[in-house]
Structures are given as structure tokens and as C-alpha cells.
Amino acid sequence: MPKTQPNLYAFSGVDTLAPALRTYIVQSQALGLARHGIFKVAVSGGSLPKTLAAALLAPSTSNDDVIDFKKWEIFFADERVVPLDHADSNYALLKSELLDKLPADQQPTVHTIDVAHLDDLQEVADQYEQVLVSSFASRDSVRLPIFDLLLLGCGPDGHTCSLFPGHPLLRETSAWVAPIDDSPKPPPKRITLTLPVVTHAVRVAFVATGGGKKDIMKDIFDADKGLPCALVNEGAGDRASWFVDEPAIEGVSFPRRSFL
Numbered sequence: 001m002p003k004t005q006p007n008l009y010a011f012s013g014v015d016t017l018a019p020a021l022r023t024y025i026v027q028s029q030a031l032g033l034a035r036h037g038i039f040k041v042a043v044s045g046g047s048l049p050k051t052l053a054a055a056l057l058a059p060s061t062s063n064d065d066v067i068d069f070k071k072w073e074i075f076f077a078d079e080r081v082v083p084l085d086h087a088d089s090n091y092a093l094l095k096s097e098l099l100d101k102l103p104a105d106q107q108p109t110v111h112t113i114d115v116a117h118l119d120d121l122q123e124v125a126d127q128y129e130q131v132l133v134s135s136f137a138s139r140d141s142v143r144l145p146i147f148d149l150l151l152l153g154c155g156p157d158g159h160t161c162s163l164f165p166g167h168p169l170l171r172e173t174s175a176w177v178a179p180i181d182d183s184p185k186p187p188p189k190r191i192t193l194t195l196p197v198v199t200h201a202v203r204v205a206f207v208a209t210g211g212g213k214k215d216i217m218k219d220i221f222d223a224d225k226g227l228p229c230a231l232v233n234e235g236a237g238d239r240a241s242w243f244v245d246e247p248a249i250e251g252v253s254f255p256r257r258s259f260l
């Protein structure tokens with residue numbers, strides 16, 4: 001069977017991107033709820049939580065546009081191994097951008113890292129993997145967890161999650177969650193979903209905006225440099241969708257799709 005290609009959706013700016021991202025997330029939510037009565041989603045840090053808030057905090061426009069946060073189970077695609085109230089924490093970022101703005105009766109289940117052993121990176125990764133095992137069935141019965149949706153960013157070097165270009169972690173085939181203590185982007189100590197888990201998700205959405213992304217977007221879409229984002233595109237095919245603004249893909253020749 002020929003390999004499928006990722007969907008590249010381009011918008012004039014975040015104000016037009018956010019409603020489309022919302023529609024895509026609502027569709028993903030419906031698929032997740034139909035599959036198992038819950039919506040299992042993992043999110044990254046960076047600018048993503050702010051864009052997510054723009055997409056998700058807007059009022060519903062119809063009965064088909066309802067976000068049922070109480071049925072969401074939120075995981076972190078990667079997390080910096082710091083206290084949960086630390087300025088570097090992806091959880092703290094999601095909390096301030098989104099969770100704190102949701103009413104008390106609309107709070108999702110959120111799986112943070114266990115901060116009891118922050119000095120033991122492997123332990124933090126192992127414990128987070130156990131959280132996934134508890135949610136996605138026993139490790140023996142499923143080879144890989146299947147997230148309903150991953151919401152990811154793309155770094156200026158082509159990294160995603162805490163999977164960095166040329167890093168040995170890209171070759172991890174066994175763990176679901178891995179520690180990294182030499183992240184080229186500070187802070188150095190993190191945990192991350194591994195590449196097989198990322199490419200195994202039902203859907204993977206990247207959000208990349210701004211002219212600062214255009215060179216790396218050319219490398220991801222028009223070249224063959226084995227960058228982490230390109231490896232996700234290769235593994236997920238048309239299960240991967242990119243929500244970008246025009247400045248981010250200026251000069252990229254890969255064909256865009258229209259988001260309907």
C-alpha cells in the first residue's frame with residue numbers, strides 16, 4: 001500500500017487557525033468517545049496551550065460543537081522534570097492558559113508527572129509510563145498505547161515532544177515514556193513520549209505559527225533530513241495534520257489541503 005501524506009492546513013493567522021483546530025479537536029473527541037467513552041489526549045508546551053485556549057474557550061456555535069472536558073483525560077507529550085508550579089513546567093503552563101479558565105464542574109482528568117522523586121529521572125519516566133499502562137490497559141496486552149489525539153508543537157530545530165534531531169532517543173523502540181537528561185533546549189531534564197507511541201496515535205496534530213518556522217518547515221516538508229517532526233509525518237502519514245499560518249510555510253512547496 002502506498003504511504004499516505006500528512007495534511008498541511010494553512011491559515012492567515014491564529015484567529016482563523018484556532019476555529020479550525022477546534023473543529024478538528026471536536027471531531028477527534030467524538031471519535032474517542034465513540035471508541036471508549038473517554039477522550040485521551042496528550043499535549044506539549046511552548047505556544048500550544050495558548051493556541052488551544054483560543055480554540056477551546058470560545059463559546060460553542062452549535063450542538064455539534066460542544067467540548068465535554070469532563071470526559072477528557074489529558075497527558076503530557078513531554079514534561080520538564082521540575083516542580084508542578086515551576087515556571088518551566090508544561091503542566092503549570094497548561095493550567096494557567098487553559099485549566100484555570102474552565103469552570104470547576106468542567107475540569108478534565110489531568111495526569112501530571114509524580115514530583116516525589118524529581119532527582120531520579122528514570123523513576124519519573126517509569127512512573128509516568130505506569131500511568132499510561134493504567135489508562136491504556138496492561139503493558140502485556142497492548143504493544144503501544146493508542147492516544148485519540150496528540151497536540152504537538154514543532155521546535156525551530158525540528159524537534160517535537162522532547163525528541164531532538166540526531167538524539168539516540170529517536171531509536172527507542174521499547175519504552176513508552178523515556179527520560180532525557182541532555183535536552184539541547186533547557187531545561188535539560190525531561191521525560192517524553194517515544195516516537196513509536198507518537199506515530200501510533202489515532203491522530204497527531206501539530207501547530208506551528210510565525211515566520212521563525214519557515215526554514216525548518218522547508219526542511220521537514222521539502223527535504224529528507226530525518227528530523228523528528230518529519231519522522232512523525234513518515235510514521236503517521238495522513239493521521240498527522242499540521243495547523244500552520246502562512247508565514248510559517250512561506251516558500252514550502254509541499255501541497256496544502258483546504259480544511260473543510
Ligand SMILES: O=C(O)[C@H](O)[C@@H](O)[C@H](O)[C@H](O)COP(=O)(O)O
Pocket residue numbers: 044045046047048078152153154155156159160161162185186208209
Ligand atoms: O519543551 C519545550 O522545550 C517546548 O515545549 C518545545 O518543545 C516547544 O513545544 C516547541 O519548541 C515549539 O514551540 P512553539 O510552540 O513556541 O513554537
